[in-house]
Amino acid sequence: MLTALKKIFEHKCPICNEPLLSVNETLCCTKACPEGHYKEESYCSLGVRIVYDGLK
Numbered sequence: 001m002l003t004a005l006k007k008i009f010e011h012k013c014p015i016c017n018e019p020l021l022s023v024n025e026t027l028c029c030t031k032a033c034p035e036g037h038y039k040e041e042s043y044c045s046l047g048v049r050i051v052y053d054g055l056k
């Protein structure tokens, strides 16, 4: 569990370990694996983070 969290904070894909691609928009910051394994959306103004992992 701790290992998984650490990988998220390092902004690498937990599946293939590639660096995540980030897109910053006004209300939403998106980080995604270039291979499509993982996607994370952060809505900073709302304090909400949505993680999509295990994408096939």
Ligand SMILES: [Zn+2]
Pocket (backbone or CB within 6 Å): 013, 014, 015, 016, 017, 018, 033, 034, 035, 036, 037, 038
């Ligand atoms: Zn990946």
